[in-house]
Amino acid sequence: MSLDIDIEHARGAFRLAARFTSQPGVTALFGRSGSGKSSLVDIVAGLIRPQRGKVVVEGQTLVDTARGVYIPRHRRRIGYVFQDSRLFPHLSVRQNLLYGRWFSRGEDGAAGDFGAIVDLLGIAALTERRPDSLSGGERQRVAIGRALLAHPRLLLMDEPLASLDEARRAEILPYIERLRDVAGVPILYVSHSVAEVARLATTVVILSEGKVTAVGPVLDILPLADASDGGSALEAVVACHDEEFQLTTLASAAGELQVPKLAAVVGSTVRAYIRSRDVMLSLQPPQEISALNVLAGKVSMISEGGAQADVRLDCNGATLMARLTAKSVRRLALAPGRPVFAVIKSVSFERS
């Protein structure tokens, strides 16, 4: 996808002034609630008309206030998966799924293959049911299918998992991954969950108080994200499996990691996500300690906020984030350039 956005929009005291260009794959729009993520997505979808600026999707100008161009939402061919699914209550699941396809008839290309998409999302058994008899997770999958079957050139997902509990999220995430890998539809994904972004995104755009503060590949940008579940992601290759202790050894730029056994073949690449608060720092190489993973690195930056401090480490080129108390930073006399050892308490994994 090439998505080119440069818009300004003010509503009340809030001012959105965003400008970025994104790469193919999944672009995550990341930021706290109230940072303008949803407004930005609504502008791309044509639900909000920006006061000034341009929106270009794959070379087609959807909005250009300078030239007076404004394509209405029903002619944009942009699929939108809402946080609250918004299935039509008076239609069956099948009718919901086919709703958009009916309007995209006669457009270029096949309007999506019903059977293939229904299978991809695992909703074949639900088609004759009514939306209000579905669970939250099923509803979101139908909403995704409905958007896909309208044959969109870009899929917008506005916190599609936010209204679901942990189990339901785990149920849907793999489907979104398959969408990214199999369906090949470019996705603009709004989230305030670092874990989701780490797992899905190719490119990350960080939005703060209506402004874009960082854009780039997920591994570079994620450590900059300011969030309670913040952390860093490492690309790693599966080196070997240890059957006796049920462990897997991973090789990353930062060093070796030992983790509970993964169902991934040796040689495959995985993305490890390490939360800042699961990282401890030590000035000496720790000995006789239960944690299996200790990585050596150098402090590259410290950002303090109140009682807490986020310490950014450079581990042989890879970035690792640690969240400490301000007191610990003082006690260890941490400063940029200082060599430290990072003790990692837990790692979560996503196949990449």
Place this chain on the structure above:
Amino acid sequence: MSEEEWTAVRLSLLVAVTATAASLPPGIAIAWLLARRRFWGKGLLDTAVHLPLIMPPVVTGFLLLILFGRHGPIGAFLDQAFGIVFAFRWTGAALACAVMGFPLMVRAIRLSIEAVDTRLEAAAGTLGANPPWVFVTITLPLCLPGIIAGAILSFAKSMGEFGATITFVSNIPGETQTLPSAIYTFTQVPGGDAGALRLTAVSIAISMAALLGSELLARRIGARHVAA
């Protein structure tokens, strides 16, 4: 029942059905405007729609006579341009009933349109439906219970309308004598009580049937929305 009585019943049904059917399209359009649009003069339109509800029916009937009579500004134009005549015809009775029932119909439909989630309409838009299609495929089906309620109210009002009708089109047997007018006529002649009572029974039966029918319809739609 006498042939004359049956004529009054048939005429009343014809007038009520015509009035309801003819006021549905403008009723839905104005209800939608009032529910979803902001425009200059919205308050004025809202007031105008409600006027027949608050004015004495005789006043409404007299205004219709002035405007739609043979020599009235609108009546004369319609007569010359299309050959449509309302004065002292059953069509005039239907017009009077439609006007009297209009506020009730618009109110019911407007409330149900306001209850339709605009976010669903926005979702339909992103799926490629243009505004008229969004209205037909999403808004209209979701506010159908309100439309049925509005139609039943208008029908019931038409079956009972007396003041505006008799003022506008008088009380001509076979042409403008509806059920209420016929009952009124019976009460004005000696020994007419029996006829008035028969027509009253018919009137009650029709009202009950309309109410039951709307209940059944509403329940079927409700079931379609809720059931799996």
